[in-house]
Amino acid sequence: MNKITWKKINPTDYFSHINIPDDWNSLEEFTDWYLDSKMPLMIPFDARVIVSDDACAICIFKKGNYQVELYLQYPEMWVRKHCHPRMDSIIMQLGGGSSSPEDIYGVSKSWGYIDKNLPPGHYHGGDSVTAAFDGKVILAFQRWENPKEMTSAAIQWKGQLQGNHQVKLIKNYYPNALVQEGYADITLPKDQIES
Amino acid sequence: MFKFIKIQKKPYRGSLFFFEQFKYPKEYHQHNDTNYIKTGKLISIEKKLSDDKLEMTTTMVWRSRKDFISYVTDPYVYGFLMQSRDYEIDNDITIDVVIEKDDNE
Numbered sequence: 001m002n003k004i005t006w007k008k009i010n011p012t013d014y015f016s017h018i019n020i021p022d023d024w025n026s027l028e029e030f031t032d033w034y035l036d037s038k039m040p041l042m043i044p045f046d047a048r049v050i051v052s053d054d055a056c057a058i059c060i061f062k063k064g065n066y067q068v069e070l071y072l073q074y075p076e077m078w079v080r081k082h083c084h085p086r087m088d089s090i091i092m093q094l095g096g097g098s099s100s101p102e103d104i105y106g107v108s109k110s111w112g113y114i115d116k117n118l119p120p121g122h123y124h125g126g127d128s129v130t131a132a133f134d135g136k137v138i139l140a141f142q143r144w145e146n147p148k149e150m151t152s153a154a155i156q157w158k159g160q161l162q163g164n165h166q167v168k169l170i171k172n173y174y175p176n177a178l179v180q181e182g183y184a185d186i187t188l189p190k191d192q193i194e195s
Numbered sequence: 196m197f198k199f200i201k202i203q204k205k206p207y208r209g210s211l212f213f214f215e216q217f218k219y220p221k222e223y224h225q226h227n228d229t230n231y232i233k234t235g236k237l238i239s240i241e242k243k244l245s246d247d248k249l250e251m252t253t254t255m256v257w258r259s260r261k262d263f264i265s266y267v268t269d270p271y272v273y274g275f276l277m278q279s280r281d282y283e284i285d286n287d288i289t290i291d292v293v294i295e296k297d298d299n300e
Binding site: 080110133160 | 197199201260261263264265267268276277280283284285289290292294
């Protein structure tokens with residue numbers, strides 16, 4: 001122990017009560033398991049903080065081709081129309097940012113709203129009224145088709161872009177994908193002209 | 196004061212905006228009248244169609260941002276907002292938003 005550390009929690013002990021299955025049959029089953037386990041913050045050692053134009057995010061749990069990302073959506077931003085071509089995702093609202101009235105314990109009334117599974121290629125976003133909020137927090141439960149591809153929902157993207165930070169993120173992970181003014185499609189090569 | 200300006204653009208003239216396709220029920224207008232207009236929360240709402248009929252600019256002026264948030268998180272209103280959002284996504288209607296507000300908002 002050094003002079004500034006108060007104490008060190010051993011993660012092996014701390015997480016020992018959590019029974020992590022080898023696999024799950026569906027994204028819904030994985031989501032239920034994570035919530036029933038009281039949302040363990042088991043941030044992978046190599047999880048990268050994703051900084052985009054509308055939000056920043058980090059993976060807070062990952063196993064096999066399943067993961068959970070925590071998104072902090074910036075104030076006065078909204079997510080444009082897009083889809084994720086090769087992943088299922090389920091969004092859970094955690095509130096904050098005056099995005100809904102106060103509930104008991106001081107949390108947002110929207111806390112705990114969980115959307116239906118968004119299958120690969122299903123367009124979503126476009127909720128422009130969130131531009132009035134002081135940001136908000138969501139969890140994104142994800143099941144990726146290819147575990148080797150796993151990064152972030154902000155990167156595995158097809159649709160309208162949020163801005164230049166996201167352009168850089170996508171180009172970094174998919175250097176050969178179509179990324180043009182205000183639009184990206186990671187399933188298409190960059191020389192393809194999207195009409 | 197809090198001004199929320201929503202600019203909707205449709206892909207071609209034959210396509211319809213949500214309000215052209217969907218008739219809001221009488222109860223919806225009554226609800227807004229009772230809870231937001233008569234209370235002075237919603238000061239004005241103006242819709243302007245571009246000359247080429249492809250772009251609709253809706254300007255809502257609210258007494259405060261808090262009043263606007265109370266409207267968009269109103270469970271009754273929220274259902275219609277989500278219907279409108281889903282319609283815009285399905286029909287390739289692009290959206291832009293501009294917010295103008297007082298310094299204290």
